[in-house]
Amino acid sequence: MRRNLLPILMSLVLLSPLAIDIYLPSMPTMAAEFAVSASEVQSTLVLFLFAMGVGQILIGPLADRYGRRPVALFGVLLYGASSLLAAAAIEFHWLQIARVLQGLAACSTSIVVFSAVRDCYSPKEGAKIYSYLNGAICVIPALAPTLGGLLAMQFGWRSTFVFMTLYAILMMLLVGYRLPETRPANTVSTGPLYRWSRYKPVLSNTHFLFYAFACMSAMAAILSYVSYSPVWLIGHLGVSELAFSGLFGLNALVNIVACFAAPVVIRKLGNRPTAILALALLVLSAVFIIAAQAFGPSAGMAAAFAFMLPMMLLCIGFAFLLGPATSMALSAFGERAGTATAMLGFIQMSGASVIAGLVQQTNLTAPYAVALVMGFFSIGLLSMMAISRFDHWHQEQLAAEH
Numbered sequence: 001m002r003r004n005l006l007p008i009l010m011s012l013v014l015l016s017p018l019a020i021d022i023y024l025p026s027m028p029t030m031a032a033e034f035a036v037s038a039s040e041v042q043s044t045l046v047l048f049l050f051a052m053g054v055g056q057i058l059i060g061p062l063a064d065r066y067g068r069r070p071v072a073l074f075g076v077l078l079y080g081a082s083s084l085l086a087a088a089a090i091e092f093h094w095l096q097i098a099r100v101l102q103g104l105a106a107c108s109t110s111i112v113v114f115s116a117v118r119d120c121y122s123p124k125e126g127a128k129i130y131s132y133l134n135g136a137i138c139v140i141p142a143l144a145p146t147l148g149g150l151l152a153m154q155f156g157w158r159s160t161f162v163f164m165t166l167y168a169i170l171m172m173l174l175v176g177y178r179l180p181e182t183r184p185a186n187t188v189s190t191g192p193l194y195r196w197s198r199y200k201p202v203l204s205n206t207h208f209l210f211y212a213f214a215c216m217s218a219m220a221a222i223l224s225y226v227s228y229s230p231v232w233l234i235g236h237l238g239v240s241e242l243a244f245s246g247l248f249g250l251n252a253l254v255n256i257v258a259c260f261a262a263p264v265v266i267r268k269l270g271n272r273p274t275a276i277l278a279l280a281l282l283v284l285s286a287v288f289i290i291a292a293q294a295f296g297p298s299a300g301m302a303a304a305f306a307f308m309l310p311m312m313l314l315c316i317g318f319a320f321l322l323g324p325a326t327s328m329a330l331s332a333f334g335e336r337a338g339t340a341t342a343m344l345g346f347i348q349m350s351g352a353s354v355i356a357g358l359v360q361q362t363n364l365t366a367p368y369a370v371a372l373v374m375g376f377f378s379i380g381l382l383s384m385m386a387i388s389r390f391d392h393w394h395q396e397q398l399a400a401e402h
Contacts (some may be wrong), residue, residue: 006129008179010136012072012171013113015079016106017140018164019048019099020226022148023149024248025241026157027230033157034092038235039360042227044099046268046357049223051103051352052110059108060342061193067183068112068119069252072175075108080168087161098161107345114341118330121180126330127271128263131323135259136320137267141226142252145245150240165322169352176274210384211329212347214275217377218321219352221282224359224373225311232307232366238305253310271324276385278324279378281317283309286375293367308366 023030063071082101089095117129182381185274202208229248233239239247266274288310296306325342333340359369 003341005116005180005182006132008174009113009116010133011078011174012109013133013137015076015109015168015171016052016172016184016202017137018144019079019083019102019106020045020112020165021141021144021248023152023157023160024145024226024230025234025244026152026160028234029152030095030157034095036092038231040092042231042360043357045223045227046353046360047096048099048103049108049219049349051100052107052354052358053103053348053353054316055104055107055347055349056111056342058194058343058348059104060339061113061198061340063111063115064183064339067181068180069175070115071108072112072179073172073397075105075112075159076168076171076175077105078102078108079105079171080165080172083164083168085156087165090150090319102164107349108197110345111341114181114326114330118333127266127327130274130326131259131262131266131319134262134265134322135256135321138252138259138315139256140252142249142256143331145248146242149241149245157234177239184210198339199343202340208332208340208344209331209347210381211275211325211346212278213351213377214325214381215322215329215344215348216351216355217373217381218278218282218318218325219348220355220377221370221374222318223352223356223369225314227356227360228366228370231310233304237299237304237307239301243304247304251308251311251315255315255319257318259323262320262323267326270329274320275328276325276382278317278319278321279382281320282374282378283314283382285313285317286371286378288313289367289371289374294364311370320352 028038028039031038036039059071059075079102082098082105085101086098089098113133114130117126117133121129147163148160151163232246233244233247234241236361262274265277270278289307292306292310297303329344330340355373359373362369364372
């Protein structure tokens, strides 16, 4: 089963990044068509991720109670329906509602994917599998903006959401015929679905919380980068949609290479040292982008590269951090993997969306906004790792392998 499982999980995990990246080049056009501000269009990204995080608290226990397959089927069906709603939206608030529903759908499939990894692989193997899944996720930012730009030029921005509907139909067939049930027999699945005793063992574990916040800080940095990039490059610097897709795709390719290199780095260094390296890269990226804005070019493609090149370090740091941090956060929760995965997703995604949404309310320009998010949280986490009394928060805990 494990041999055939990874390609299915990789296909399912693409639903979330596809919903984020395919319409990025169309954001200025969408703002003009709906007569809304750039920050309001950015809110469609924040709402998607916030719903994806909050939905995990609601849907995570369902994956433990009823199994992975039914939740996956529900998620794919809702994803297709909400994509159609977005494609048909005439008023902006209907687009926002569709994005919330899309976030709930994507969180369903995300829970299934990451729970299935915990179900079927040991913690050591899991870190590698998570990195491969993140590599698959990173393929989408390399390809989707270009695809979305071409679709929008030929058929309008609504065609990007029609494409997501068609992909959901394909996933419905794949899940229906090929996805096995992976829920372990010892999964806690009795009693009320939503009760404090279900979440308490997870939320009272400081080791889990530390690495959940590490994932959140990386996701907040990526979300800030993704949401600000079209506004800064297309709206402020006047870069064309095609050039934007090329620059964004170049950084995504760096991310892909980093994600597939991450298992090698993890094997050489171990989970915790790899996480330290990743956080250091985020700090370095923040320093470089501030320096580029202070001393580099301020217009044209040169300014676009000055913004995007430091983001390569962010992409590498993100790729190196997410696998080890996810694996270490979930390592102690084999008997309640769905609930633990849900809480991790809630903290990571909803927390990141709140941070990005708050930063978008400031007057900071894109480079300084992204640098603030990257630097502040990474420095805080690294500082805690340097203080000995917090060792039990972040030192690796080895769970029994199965």
